[in-house]
Amino acid sequence: METASPTPLAVLVGIQTPDVDDIAHEASLEELGRLVKTLGYEVVGSVSQKREGTGAASILGAGKLEELANITGGRGIITPIVKTPMTKARKRFEGAANSHEDIEEETDDLRRPEFVIVDHELTPSQIRNLERATGAQVLDRTGVIVEIFHRHANTREAKLQVEMARLRYVAPRLRESSNGGGRQQGPGAGESNLSLDRRKIRDRLAELKTQLEAVQRDSDHRRSARKNQLRVALVGYTNAGKSSLMRALTGSQVLVQDKLFATLDTTVRTLQPETRPRILISDTVGFIKQLPHDLVASFRSTLSEALEASLLLFVVDASDPTYEAQLEVSRSVLHEIGADVVPSRLVLNKMDRVDEARRAELLEKHPDAIPLSAHRPEDVSALRETLIAFFEADMVEDVLVLPYAKQGLIGEIYESARVLSEDHDETGRILTVRGLPGALARLKRSLAG
Numbered sequence: 001m002e003t004a005s006p007t008p009l010a011v012l013v014g015i016q017t018p019d020v021d022d023i024a025h026e027a028s029l030e031e032l033g034r035l036v037k038t039l040g041y042e043v044v045g046s047v048s049q050k051r052e053g054t055g056a057a058s059i060l061g062a063g064k065l066e067e068l069a070n071i072t073g074g075r076g077i078i079t080p081i082v083k084t085p086m087t088k089a090r091k092r093f094e095g096a097a098n099s100h101e102d103i104e105e106e107t108d109d110l111r112r113p114e115f116v117i118v119d120h121e122l123t124p125s126q127i128r129n130l131e132r133a134t135g136a137q138v139l140d141r142t143g144v145i146v147e148i149f150h151r152h153a154n155t156r157e158a159k160l161q162v163e164m165a166r167l168r169y170v171a172p173r174l175r176e177s178s179n180g181g182g183r184q185q186g187p188g189a190g191e192s193n194l195s196l197d198r199r200k201i202r203d204r205l206a207e208l209k210t211q212l213e214a215v216q217r218d219s220d221h222r223r224s225a226r227k228n229q230l231r232v233a234l235v236g237y238t239n240a241g242k243s244s245l246m247r248a249l250t251g252s253q254v255l256v257q258d259k260l261f262a263t264l265d266t267t268v269r270t271l272q273p274e275t276r277p278r279i280l281i282s283d284t285v286g287f288i289k290q291l292p293h294d295l296v297a298s299f300r301s302t303l304s305e306a307l308e309a310s311l312l313l314f315v316v317d318a319s320d321p322t323y324e325a326q327l328e329v330s331r332s333v334l335h336e337i338g339a340d341v342v343p344s345r346l347v348l349n350k351m352d353r354v355d356e357a358r359r360a361e362l363l364e365k366h367p368d369a370i371p372l373s374a375h376r377p378e379d380v381s382a383l384r385e386t387l388i389a390f391f392e393a394d395m396v397e398d399v400l401v402l403p404y405a406k407q408g409l410i411g412e413i414y415e416s417a418r419v420l421s422e423d424h425d426e427t428g429r430i431l432t433v434r435g436l437p438g439a440l441a442r443l444k445r446s447l448a449g
């Protein structure tokens with residue numbers, strides 16, 4: 001496997017289509033570089049080309065292909081499939097060390113990049129063509145993202161979802177090269193994948209689906225227990241600072257890293273200092289440009305936390321020159337999963353990195369946004385007040401009667417409403433409370449039932 005070499009080396013490939021300007025193109029390649037780094041590879045260079053589209057059988061033109069092959073040590077031409085010699089890296093990668101084919105001799109002191117990583121989704125045949133010309137293992141953006149999710153998923157639910165997305169990504173690529181008996185795709189693909197044919201993949205997917213449904217019934221149960229609670233979800237592009245805000249607002253130790261996709265699972269914590277009723281904050285998985293569709297679907301359930309929130313805090317890194325494109329991506333993913341109906345507020349994060357002129361410009365463009373820095377405690381307390389005010393505006397006052405026989409419900413009352421005053425008569429405790437209408441209605445039902 002690739003762990004045999006110290007750090008795998010990779011070259012990036014970007015195609016700039018006419019609809020993409022220079023800044024966006026560079027930002028996209030830079031982002032790909034960070035993704036590749038998250039995967040544990042070292043980026044040693046990149047090759048860019050302006051082309052009309054990304055649909056050609058060879059993603060790069062002949063000249064650029066040669067330039068790339070010069071870096072990777074390939075021949076620069078798309079050789080016929082049967083003649084493809086396997087590099088050592090690919091041998092290792094495909095776990096086919098006992099193959100009878102000749103291994104092309106590689107000089108290990110001159111380390112060539114073992115991976116070519118393309119900033120677009122490629123068809124299986126584009127991948128094969130590029131592999132033949134470069135002698136390197138080719139991954140596309142989708143493959144990289146799926147692989148990151150695969151390596152970093154923590155909870156059982158996330159693991160199941162990612163394995164499903166990964167099998168769906170691998171399946172068509174296996175099919176097209178199956179005359180060799182099915183081969184492994186994607187770095188670190190589990191050994192068991194090597195021999196999986198499509199039927200086995202289908203069976204495995206069905207099995208995963210059943211397991212996932214069981215896990216999801218559990219989490220649905222936990223979620224419904226949180227119904228009518230005051231819920232805020234932090235959503236937005238990867239690396240925008242959602243987990244940093246989560247930490248600052250809740251005092252929890254969620255993972256914060258200058259890394260794409262540091263968070264893959266939803267975490268729910270209580271806003272601190274605690275309010276009455278308490279406000280719950282969820283930290284969620286970040287979005288990214290060209291998030292593979294299967295992953296969007298897979299993460300619908302992880303993100304259903306967000307769907308059930310009363311308020312979405314839409315976090316953006318305001319110091320990023322491409323923040324608007326990131327905002328757009330986040331909006332469209334939320335739309336895709338149906339979360340665009342939830343009320344939301346834009347949070348312009350990392351304002352500590354923005355100068356005065358830029359700040360004024362941003363505020364003019366987004367007059368309703370909340371500008372802040374997750375690193376400034378005073379900004380975080382102001383955000384806390386904003387959240388409290390948001391819920392307070394919808395709260396109403398009411399009177400609840402708690403019969404002496406139902407004293408056990410007092411905890412529930414304190415959890416979902418604020419008790420303003422308390423009296424008692426022969427029937428029980430009489431509480432004047434303030435809370436959201438839905439929560440009060442539910443409490444009344446429990447008290448009556």
Ligand SMILES: Nc1nc2c(ncn2[C@@H]2O[C@H](COP(=O)(O)OP(=O)(O)OP(=O)(O)O)[C@@H](O)[C@H]2O)c(=O)[nH]1
Pocket residue numbers: 237238239240241242243244245255256257258259260261262263264284285286287349350351352353372373374375376
């Ligand atoms: N200067 C500055 N850096 C920040 C701020 N907020 C977050 N960061 C940094 O941005 C990086 C990413 O922060 P995270 O909180 O992990 O971002 P995230 O949105 O949770 O990212 P993912 O989990 O990958 O989706 C970290 O290095 C943080 O320290 C801020 O307000 N100012």
Ligand SMILES: [Mg+2]
Pocket residue numbers: 242243244255256262263284
């Ligand atoms: Mg995070």
